[in-house]
Amino acid sequence: AQTVTQSQPEMSVQEAETVTLSCTYDTSESDYYLFWYKQPPSRQMILVIRQEAYKQQNATENRFSVNFQKAAKSFSLKISDSQLGDAAMYFCAYCTGTASKLTFGTGTRLQVTL
Amino acid sequence: DTGVSQNPRHKITKRGQNVTFRCDPISEHNRLYWYRQTLGQGPEFLTYFQNEAQLEKSRLLSDRFSAERPKGSFSTLEIQRTEQGDSAMYLCASSLGNHRDEEQYFGPGTRLTVT
Numbered sequence: 001a002q003t004v005t006q007s008q009p010e011m012s013v014q015e016a017e018t019v020t021l022s023c024t025y026d027t028s029e030s031d032y033y034l035f036w037y038k039q040p041p042s043r044q045m046i047l048v049i050r051q052e053a054y055k056q057q058n059a060t061e062n063r064f065s066v067n068f069q070k071a072a073k074s075f076s077l078k079i080s081d082s083q084l085g086d087a088a089m090y091f092c093a094y095c096t097g098t099a100s101k102l103t104f105g106t107g108t109r110l111q112v113t114l
Numbered sequence: 115d116t117g118v119s120q121n122p123r124h125k126i127t128k129r130g131q132n133v134t135f136r137c138d139p140i141s142e143h144n145r146l147y148w149y150r151q152t153l154g155q156g157p158e159f160l161t162y163f164q165n166e167a168q169l170e171k172s173r174l175l176s177d178r179f180s181a182e183r184p185k186g187s188f189s190t191l192e193i194q195r196t197e198q199g200d201s202a203m204y205l206c207a208s209s210l211g212n213h214r215d216e217e218q219y220f221g222p223g224t225r226l227t228v229t
Contacts, residue, residue, distance in 0.1 A: 004156075044223075091157070093156075101172075106154070106155055
């Protein structure tokens with residue numbers, strides 16, 4: 001079975017600084033996709049960034065980028081120039097190429113301080 | 115479009131009662147998903163639909179749970195004979211249904227409390 005592990009229950013970063021959230025996953029599939037979702041307090045979950053496993057180039061979306069290490073099965077999220085609005089739960093998620101369902105990690109709560 | 119909506123937002127029920135939740139996806143989305151999220155955990159997949167067809171169900175979905183999407187638009191999730199362990203946030207998500215890696219758009223969830 002596929003599993004997603006987020007080993008950092010909570011992280012804190014100062015405004016304008018950079019923070020990296022860790023995620024590892026376990027799969028025997030060769031075709032899969034990885035995602036980071038953000039869940040702000042009492043608000044809907046939204047997609048932050050996605051990565052196709054067959055692509056070697058790391059995905060980037062504005063201040064958000066990933067470090068995808070396929071051999072190590074690692075998929076970390078880097079947030080640059082952190083803003084107060086980045087405070088949220090961040091979930092790493094996985095889906096295989098043959099199914100649409102997402103498998104989520106347990107999440108990392110990110111606090112952004114002044 | 116206003117996004118994925120779910121009703122009710124909160125539901126408190128007594129153990130043994132039946133409850134039904136509704137999800138209205140984004141109008142042109144063919145895929146609809148149900149997830150359950152307990153405190154301190156990530157969402158867990160329950161089931162998903164492609165149009166009106168229910169294509170996959172998790173082992174988490176016991177025989178007390180049933181989901182429908184009768185006309186390929188809104189969906190309902192019913193829990194019969196609720197148990198305290200059913201207390202959770204029930205999330206609905208939808209996607210276009212064209213690509214395997216496409217974004218899923220989540221609703222605000224229905225928080226169920228079983229007393």
